[in-house]
Amino acid sequence: MNLLTDPVGASHFMAVGAVMFVCGVVCMATKRNGLGILMGIELVINGANLNFVAFGSEFLRRNPDYALGVDGQLIALFVIVLAAAEAAVALAIALNYYNNRATIDVDRADELKG
Amino acid sequence: MAEALSQYLWPSVAYLLTGIVHALLLLGLVAVGTVIFIWMERKIAGRIQDRLGPTRVGGKFGWLQTVADGLKLATKEDTMPRDADPILFKIAPYVALCASYATFIVLPFATGWSAVTSSISIFLIIAILGVEVFGVILAGYSSGSKWSLFGAMREAAQVVSYEVPLGLCVLVPVMIAGTMDLNVIGEMQRGWFTNWLVFHDPFTFLVFFVYITCATASVNRAPFDLAEAESELVAGFHTEYSGVRWSVFFMAEYNSMLLVSFLASILFLGGWHGPIPIFTSTGIAYESSAAAFSWGGFLANVAGVANLLFKGFAGVAIMMWVRWTLPRLRIDQVMRTCLKYCTPLACFCFLGAAIWTWAFPGGMLLKAEPYAGFREADEMALLPVANSAGTEARGDFDESVQSSGLASNDSALSQSLPGELASQDDNRRSPATALAGGDN
Amino acid sequence: MDGHINWHSFYFLLFGLTACVFSVAVVLTGSIVRMAFYLTLCLGATAGLFFLAGAGFVGAMQLLIYVGGTLVLLIFGVMLTAQGPFVNMKTRAGEWVIGGAAGLMLLGLLLQAAFRVEEWRGPPEGVATATAENAPPGEIGIRMLGKPGDNGKAVGKESGYLLPFEIVSVHLLVVLIGSAYLARTKRRRRASDPAEST
Numbered sequence: 001m002n003l004l005t006d007p008v009g010a011s012h013f014m015a016v017g018a019v020m021f022v023c024g025v026v027c028m029a030t031k032r033n034g035l036g037i038l039m040g041i042e043l044v045i046n047g048a049n050l051n052f053v054a055f056g057s058e059f060l061r062r063n064p065d066y067a068l069g070v071d072g073q074l075i076a077l078f079v080i081v082l083a084a085a086e087a088a089v090a091l092a093i094a095l096n097y098y099n100n101r102a103t104i105d106v107d108r109a110d111e112l113k114g
Numbered sequence: 115m116a117e118a119l120s121q122y123l124w125p126s127v128a129y130l131l132t133g134i135v136h137a138l139l140l141l142g143l144v145a146v147g148t149v150i151f152i153w154m155e156r157k158i159a160g161r162i163q164d165r166l167g168p169t170r171v172g173g174k175f176g177w178l179q180t181v182a183d184g185l186k187l188a189t190k191e192d193t194m195p196r197d198a199d200p201i202l203f204k205i206a207p208y209v210a211l212c213a214s215y216a217t218f219i220v221l222p223f224a225t226g227w228s229a230v231t232s233s234i235s236i237f238l239i240i241a242i243l244g245v246e247v248f249g250v251i252l253a254g255y256s257s258g259s260k261w262s263l264f265g266a267m268r269e270a271a272q273v274v275s276y277e278v279p280l281g282l283c284v285l286v287p288v289m290i291a292g293t294m295d296l297n298v299i300g301e302m303q304r305g306w307f308t309n310w311l312v313f314h315d316p317f318t319f320l321v322f323f324v325y326i327t328c329a330t331a332s333v334n335r336a337p338f339d340l341a342e343a344e345s346e347l348v349a350g351f352h353t354e355y356s357g358v359r360w361s362v363f364f365m366a367e368y369n370s371m372l373l374v375s376f377l378a379s380i381l382f383l384g385g386w387h388g389p390i391p392i393f394t395s396t397g398i399a400y401e402s403s404a405a406a407f408s409w410g411g412f413l414a415n416v417a418g419v420a421n422l423l424f425k426g427f428a429g430v431a432i433m434m435w436v437r438w439t440l441p442r443l444r445i446d447q448v449m450r451t452c453l454k455y456c457t458p459l460a461c462f463c464f465l466g467a468a469i470w471t472w473a474f475p476g477g478m479l480l481k482a483e484p485y486a487g488f489r490e491a492d493e494m495a496l497l498p499v500a501n502s503a504g505t506e507a508r509g510d511f512d513e514s515v516q517s518s519g520l521a522s523n524d525s526a527l528s529q530s531l532p533g534e535l536a537s538q539d540d541n542r543r544s545p546a547t548a549l550a551g552g553d554n
Numbered sequence: 555m556d557g558h559i560n561w562h563s564f565y566f567l568l569f570g571l572t573a574c575v576f577s578v579a580v581v582l583t584g585s586i587v588r589m590a591f592y593l594t595l596c597l598g599a600t601a602g603l604f605f606l607a608g609a610g611f612v613g614a615m616q617l618l619i620y621v622g623g624t625l626v627l628l629i630f631g632v633m634l635t636a637q638g639p640f641v642n643m644k645t646r647a648g649e650w651v652i653g654g655a656a657g658l659m660l661l662g663l664l665l666q667a668a669f670r671v672e673e674w675r676g677p678p679e680g681v682a683t684a685t686a687e688n689a690p691p692g693e694i695g696i697r698m699l700g701k702p703g704d705n706g707k708a709v710g711k712e713s714g715y716l717l718p719f720e721i722v723s724v725h726l727l728v729v730l731i732g733s734a735y736l737a738r739t740k741r742r743r744r745a746s747d748p749a750e751s752t
Contacts, residue, residue: 004559008566009676011668013607016570018664020596023577026657030649033586035631039593042624043577046600057607062673070693073609074715077694080612080619081722085729087624091631092736098635126559202591234610234691241614244622248594251629255587263633270630274623294691 010061013054021047034094034104038087045083052076136229140218144369150427151368152180155434162438190357197258198354206256207355207362210249214369217242221376222297224386224418235296236284239377240277243332246370247273250334250341253363254351265350268445269334269341275452276331276338282460283325286318286467287311287381300385307389312382315474317466322382324460326432329374331448334367336437340445368430375429376422383425386418562606569602584644590629597621611691 024043031037056072058064068075098104153168156179160167172178194203220235222228232238247269254266290311291299303309312322331338342350352363379385443451576596580589597620604613669675700716 004564004567006563007560007677008563010674011671012566012570013603014668014674015665016573016603018661018668019574020577020600021664022657022661023581025660026653027581029653029656030581035628035635036586036589038628038631039580039589042593042620042628043580043596046597046620050600050603053604053607053609053612056609059677060607060674062676066673070697071713073612073694074697076604076609076612077615078715078718078722080615081726084619084624085726087627088729088733089736091627092733094631095634095737104635126561129561199585199587202588205591232610234614237611237614237618237691241618241622244618245594245598247626248621248629251626252587252591255629255633267630267633270626270633274626274630277618277622 008060010054010057013060014051017047017050017054019047020044020050023047032105032107034097034106035091037106038090038094041090042083042087045079049076049079052079140215140229144215144218144365144372147372148365148368149180149184151371151430152183152364153177154427154431158431158434159438162435184361187357187361192357192359193354195258195354199256199258202252202256203354204359206249206253207359207366208249209252210246210366211362211369213242213246213249214366214373217370217373220296221373222300222380222386223422224415225301226297227415227419228297231297232295234294236288236294236299236377236381239296239373240281240284243370243373244273244277246366249366250351250363253355254341257351257354259354261347261349261353262351265341265347265353269351271445272338272340272448272452273332273334275449276328276456279324279452279456279460280328280332282457282464283321283328284377284381286321286460286464289464289468290314290318290471296380296385300380300387303384304387305391307384309387310382310384315467315470317463317470318382321460321463321467322378324456324463325378325382327451328456328460329378330433330436331452333370333374335371335433337440337443338448339437339442340448371430371433372426375426375433378429379422379425386415386422388417388421392417566603566606569599569606572596572599573603586632587629590625590632593628594621594625597625611694 020043024040024045024047027040027043028037029040031040052068052072052075054060054072056068056070056076058067058069061067094104097109101108153176157167157175159165168176168179170176171182194200217239219229220232220238222231222235228235250269251266254262254264254269257263287299288294291302293299299311303311307313311318313319334341340350342352347353352360355363573596576592576599579592580596583589583592597616601613601616601621604610604616698715698719700714700719702714
């Protein structure tokens with residue numbers, strides 16, 4: 001299909017969401033900076049959020065009766081708020097970690113290793 | 115406009131042309147505004163410090179001083195520190211400028227005259243304005259200079275903190291109007307100046323001043339310009355910038371000043387309506403979109419734009435006056451102003467205005483026409499919701515609309531909501547345009 | 555659409571490509587500040603996608619909270635924890651290979667799942683373009699106050715969200731206090747420190 005002339009559907013939104021999700025997972029797996037891991041988490045959350053919003057729209061799927069409607073948007077709103085809260089706590093932990101160890105490299109946090 | 119053009123051109127071309135025309139109009143305002151503001155700043159600073167300011171370039175008042183400055187800046191060498199992050203250093207000024215320019219997209223300049231109508235325009239503007247800080251922080255951090263870094267950190271702390279009371283202040287007019295559409299908020303203040311929201315009740319009067327304080331802080335103007343405190347940090351976040359990029363930062367700063375002044379006038383000071391309803395009382399008002407185009411209505415709207423521009427420029431002038439009058443605050447004083455004074459005061463005013471609106475829906479003077487047409491327009495805009503979610507909460511307002519007995523005015527007003535320029539985005543039907551469809 | 559450009563799809567392509575390219579850039583770049591900048595662009599493009607999906611309020615919320623709040627907070631954290639001017643912690647090649655392979659497999663799985671269902675691939679029959687009709691924000695507010703929506707649809711009755719709303723607000727308060735407690739500077743009393751003893 002020609003993406004410039006044909007209408008898009010929820011699948012296309014999901015594809016973008018999938019790319020963001022995967023990038024977030026890889027980011028979490030490969031970064032050693034604590035804040036980099038936090039950014040990976042934000043990417044994952046946004047990729048998932050995109051799916052909620054896309055499924056909320058009645059114009060992105062063949063049968064509008066199946067659309068989530070405003071529910072999708074509401075869930076996305078809650079996710080955004082909770083992600084902000086999560087970022088605040090994670091940042092506080094990162095700062096505390098930095099105060100104690102003078103580095104933000106998470107590989108150095110191995111003192112609890114058994 | 116896009117529909118009208120598409121009769122003569124291909125739809126895609128018409129759509130593009132419409133967008134480009136709007137973008138260029140806004141860019142013209144933004145660029146010319148900056149030129150005027152820099153001249154104004156010099157003149158006002160001069161007068162306050164008992165000097166004359168620029169006098170030579172371009173005649174008696176130094177009109178062309180900014181143009182000469184711009185030429186000088188454009189020919190300056192564009193330097194970059196060795197330690198800077200090249201990509202971020204180069205891109206940061208444009209991030210700031212884009213953010214402050216993008217806010218104008220949803221800003222209405224007169225009845226229905228906005229590039230894009232949106233039912234959440236005020237929310238969008240506040241959101242995009244918050245992005246502007248990102249450019250400043252990037253600039254400060256990527257410069258690789260400790261002065262810039264200090265400036266950026268102060269900016270981050272200050273702007274994120276001041277977004278809270280700013281949002282609370284903006285919530286008060288939004289709550290009274292019952293909508294986040296700036297078009298509707300401006301339109302409900304039509305008529306005499308007693309209709310302006312700043313005179314709605316004592317709490318809005320108070321919150322207006324809190325808003326001005328927070329807006330000054332959120333656009334980094336003195337006495338809150340900690341991010342570029344010349345006496346402590348050389349020049350703060352733009353220490354390392356020179357030439358064109360430096361002037362781009364200035365454009366962004368003056369744009370945001372103009373924007374928050376526009377917002378102050380639309381939210382509190384009657385928007386594009388003058389203090390005396392000349393056009394409404396003579397029966398000339400902006401009627402509707404292209405179908406009912408009338409030169410009188412067009413004229414009324416042009417006068418509205420002039421009104422809004424005057425109010426916006428006056429707001430900027432007041433900011434300049436404040437800048438050259440008050441000394442700069444310390445960072446702890448800035449934070450204390452935000453957290454201990456502005457936020458509680460804004461909360462208090464929000465609660466007070468809520469109670470007042472519930473007790474006296476007509477506002478301070480218990481007017482004979484308590485925002486008559488607006489309430490009806492609002493009801494209709496919310497129709498899809500009202501059907502499913504019940505209208506009992508709005509019963510009080512219904513009564514006040516009924517008792518106003520200005521039905522003819524009401525319908526004229528609700529027809530006047532959608533604008534010609536507003537129809538750019540034909541894919542999206544905002545409540546305002548949906549309203550027009552219902553009326554015509 | 556007889557060859558005309560579908561502007562909704564055009565904007566989707568624009569924002570979608572921006573989001574994808576910059577999310578990949580977040581992974582690939584080593585500098586933490588550049589990561590934050592690319593993440594901003596990515597999340598901004600996501601806000602654009604929200605607008606295209608008809609969720610204007612969520613899009614504005616995304617811009618306000620994520621781009622204007624969370625990311626500024628993140629950069630603030632970067633500035634507070636930076637050792638050199640620019641933190642750069644290299645990832646080992648083996649980690650890249652394993653992470654990349656796992657990521658590609660996950661991506662393949664997700665993309666296949668996304669395009670497998672025919673029903674998700676486009677707008678309803680007869681609708682030429684995916685119209686983005688932004689829901690009025692009032693409806694979102696009313697639902698948050700616990701009024702269940704009656705959409706009259708065949709499947710699923712929309713529910714009210716009063717309890718989640720309250721839980722989230724209390725949660726935010728807890729987070730506010732908790733993070734302030736975690737991040738506050740702890741004064742360590744040391745007898746040998748001359749500055750403390752005087």
